[in-house]
Each structure stands twice: as structure tokens, then as C-alpha cells.
Amino acid sequence: MKNLKLPLTIDPYRSAQRRLEYNGYFELIGLARLLAISEKASEQVNVKMNFDVDEQGLIVISGNASTQVSLTCQRCNEPYELELNVTFIYSPVKNEEGAEHLPSEYDAVELDENGEVNLRDLMEDELILEIPLIPKHDLKDCSATADSTWGKLPEVVEKPNPFDMLKQLK
């Protein structure tokens, strides 16, 4: 299957009826909230996504997404790369009430006013949740521990919390 640039939004009902399978990508440059945290602009978010109908007649959107981000280690202040991998199972709902009736193995995703799902926002939300609150190298890779004569970790430096920045963007 070809690696396609994915559509930003999709009609999940039509896609599920056709049992569509996507194997594609979003350009990271379009994911402003994720980029506010990561320094990198040239990479892609790779996404595999299946649309199906389960035995109860519910639409199911399942798959995984991965990308690499460049974060600043909060221990040594050096940049480091982190691979983000998320898996998901969604079922689209029209409103909150619909979400309450979903089986617990599904996450609800609300349809927009056109009856579509914003795939890019959805994937961006998933990936942002994967980023640690305090990004740090593994101990063995962190220069702070190698150079440190203090015998303990330096205090976390005061940097803007990426999640505060996110709130401002919303």
C-alpha cells in the first residue's frame, strides 16, 4: 500500500461501510500544538488506521500513530529525541450522551458539524498525551549525571511548562 498524505477530516460512516484502511502520514508542520513542544519541523506523523463496523453495528476506528519529537531534557538542558507511539480504538459519537453508551474498550470521538472526524487533531491529541510532563534523557544518556559532582540531580530548571503553552494555544 502506498504511503499517502492523509485527509485532515473523514466521514467515518462512509469509510466504515467501505472498510477503508489508511496507511499514510501527516506533516508535522501542520501540527502546531505538537510543534510548540517539539523543536522539529521536518518530520512526519505516520498513521495506520482501519475503519470497520463491529458486531453491534458500531463504527470502529482503530490503528496506531508514531513520530519522533525533539525535546529539551529537564535535567541537563540538552535536546533529546523521543519516539512517540500510540495505539487507539475510537468509536464516533454525536454527543456526550452517545459517549456514555459506548463499550468501555472504545474511546469516544465526537463528530464535527459536518458529521466528520478531524483525524489530524485526533492524532495530535494522542501524541501530545504521550509526551512526558518532565522530559528527561535516560540516566545513561544524560550528560548531567556524567558531569555532575553534586551526587544528586540538579533542580529542575525553570522553563515554561509545555502544557501551559498548550493551554494558551487552545
Ligand SMILES: [Zn+2]
Ligand atoms: Zn539529559
